Amino acid sequence: MNEEVTTENIQTADYSRNKGLLLLLSVFIIATCGLIYELIAGTLASYLLGDSITQFSTIIGVYLFSMGIGSWLSKYIDGNLLRWFIRIEILVGIIGGISAPVLFVIFEHIYSFKVILYAFVGLTGVLVGLEIPLLMRILQGKYQFKDLVSNIFTFDYIGGLLASLIFPLVLVPYLGLIRTSLFFGMLNIGVALALMYQFKETKPYRANMLVTIIVCLAAFTGGMLYSQKIMTYSESLAFQDQVIFSKSTPYQRIVLTKNTREMRLFLNGNLQFSSADEYRYHEALIHPGMQNLSGATKVLVLGGGDGLAVRELLKYPQIQSINLVDLDPEMTRLFSTNKILTALNKKAFASPKVKVTNADAYQWVRNNNEKYQFIAIDFPDPSNYSVGKLYTNSFYREVSRLLDSNGVMVVQSTSPYIGRKSFWCINHTLESEGFHVIPYHAYVPSFGEWGYALATKNYCWRNEGKLPEGLKYVNFKTISDMMFFPPDMSDVPTEINKLNNQVLVHYFESDWGPYAH
């Protein structure tokens, strides 16, 4: 702090042509980096928040405005300008570099997401805005004013062009957003390092800065490697659309993707819903069973951690409590806190009627005795043995204890078209436990034909109750149509799925084998 090297020192220093060129080269890199950060922020915002036109224009606006603030602030900076310049360079590198990883990580906490997003954009803008005026002052007197302005802005705009070309063509497809962000952060810091070693007047404070630089570069290198984990390149390739969120929980890998039309949720790579047509799936899951249960006050949902089935259930005023049991706390947390997702499930988990329990459904059912009038079972497809247990006669026997004698249960039971044997195996397994089963199916464009089984203990189900207002897919005509099975989906003989044969998993494998991606 006490070394007083001023602009005079620089002016009197031996200013080789090389050094001038280096400074201009750094203008070029700075310009590229600056625009890249802006593009990253814009892209991220439109991935995560949707509506790319709004997102891009507000990001650009905030960014340019912040640059203006930076330029204005530059007049308050005095003293060792080169040192300031290097400092700012490092700072831009750090902030720009961490922007994408941080934004990805905090996306779950959507409440603070926008604030942090614009804070990043603003801060980067201010710092980038400081750079050019500072540089002009540093180079003042080294060139004629007209050359100075011309050189700086030429490099600035070329950098801009380069950034805007490589970003969509090279960086996003090959590096991904996180690594692009980190990479340009390192570039920024690299410029600082190069400058420091080209100008001997930086000697007094080199050691200090060097430590900062090395720490940053090491952290960013680590981040580049770790970004594999934050979001794997292969993953973004595996999904058609941009991955906006992914998380591995002890139970599954949750991935959300988004394109202009819809958002999709994948669990372990299997599509769970598309926001464009999930209403069909969930209306068909809930309403045929619920519509004639005017006295249903207590409802149990097993699985369905997305809260979309609960959203449909909340349309019935007679329901006083909904117990939802889902294995994965991460799922229910995501769908109760993330703004986009709570918009989708209409804040279902915030309803005072809803109680969420994170437990294994089998164990939970085995340990409970309370009765429910409606039970919705919405488990993942029986694609492996541990999920297969949730479709066994033993499990249905346990669930049967929890169903009122006049209650209705519905089970999502895979596609009767593709998984024909699987679908009917679930039906027959339910029947083997004494349920009266009414199979039905709905067409959900992103899934295809999808099947359900309504199960009652005493033939109590009628298609003549009361449906909530405003349903988009289900009405009484839809319900009766859904119960018709054309010959290519009609009943086929199967074995009963038991814990000690798990035939359903075998059926499912052979049904879906030809469709495996």
Add this chain to the structure above:
Amino acid sequence: MHTNKLHNRRSFLKQSLLATGALLWLPSCEDKNDIKHIKGSIVGANSKSGHIARDLKSRPSPTHTEQVDYLIVGGGIAGLTALRHLKNAGITSCKLLEMDNHTGGNSHSGSNKISQYPWGAHYLPVPDIRNKEILDFLQSCGVITEYKDGLPVYNEYHICHDPEERLFINGQWQEGIVPEFGVPAADKEQIRKFFALMASMKTAVGADGKDAFTIPLKNSTEDAKYRDLDKISFAAYLKQNNFTSPPLLWYLEYCCKDDYGTRLDNTSAWAGIHYFAARKGKGANAKDSTVLTWPEGNAFLATHLRKQCDETTIALQHAAVNIKPTASGADVLVNDVNKGTFYQITAKKMIVCTPQFVTKHLIDLGKLRYSMYDSFYYTPWLIANLTVRDLPTAKGLSLCWDNIIYGSESVGYVNANNQDVTRSSKAVLTCYKPYAYTTPQAGRMKLQKSDYKTLLKEVIDELDYAHQGIAQFIEQADLWIWGHGMIAPLPGFIWGASRLIANSPVDNKIFFAHSDLSGISIFEEAFYQGLDAAKNALAAS
């Protein structure tokens, strides 16, 4: 013979993997099989208290004397069954001494946050419906829920859940343990023939009208046509019958190791066939190949047996160290292991339910009888319970209850969570390794002298062949050493004199019961040993 080849291939694979890893990314090239992060220890068995009787030099003077009508020594399955029967017969003056801090013997178990897991015996094939006493016991502990058309209905939570068995062979996991994937047609034909022969043995009946092979084996025919098979080795029998296929012989040796801890060349042919021909269980929802199993293994059965006894009559960590037959019964010197003191129990009747390698140090019955114990041969076993957070997978069937690696020396591992209906992100794998390829003495010496790391490495190295890099996924690994794991039915042992002489009561006052006195270490034999001894003790008044 297999091991060498495997080892070379494994180390080659490992080296090339490491080399590639090193080229691609240096910082990650740490040894994939590093075990430093794995927590655990050798948790059992305590050979110290077992050796008290053997190493007792001078007879300590007892602090006091107790009296009891019936004294049982040893709290394994035989001892517990005997005690349970005495209670059911209304006997109140009885006591069971167990040197360990738990009953159940080999049917021991442990538990952690993920699951309970076995430390020894871990399944029971569905019993023959003629084994009424076992069926009644199973019904009393909820394993049988009801009878339909005279057949027991088994509780489906206790029937082994699917998928049951897989074998890692030719680079992938196939369903079932009988080698199939990539096995040449000629071998498959021999395998088919072998099973056809065994099917005929299953229904074979001797001249006396009794089954050729059955459980308990005391009910098998006395017809020499079948009993003489005990005089030759299983290897010789297979050779006589032209079974030469390497995959078939590997499979049969696996079976011998799994059930008896022996190889083909030192297993009695009678015992070898018994494995395939004696299981005739039936159920309304079960067939002869159905097995019953629990996360804690047969500790489930041992615990129910114990609970059905009068538990106040069980003295844990009390070890009988000397039994002296007297005119009125027996005087037994007992070591209170915790206090280090000795006292005497005077019993009218005794049932000695210890294995014979212990019994021979407890009671002096003369030179002839002592020499009989020389033919009791016990294979040492190493058991490892590994808590894994994941398993590196190879192609083929996913994790099953029983998982075996073709060509490996050990007999594979069991997924303790298999019977768990809840989905867990972690699993406990119970690995079983008999030391069948050395003498039992050498095996015991090795197990005793090796430290935790050496033994664990041995277990992991075998698994690594099918689960490359498994070490990284192991969080906890505990080991258990059974110095005398199970009785080996060597040729001549099952129907020879030693077993019968060692099983004969002393003066109608001291009775003996243990699965090693049957020659086959399975729950059913231990159960009937204990039951018969208790019945005989009650009858002899």
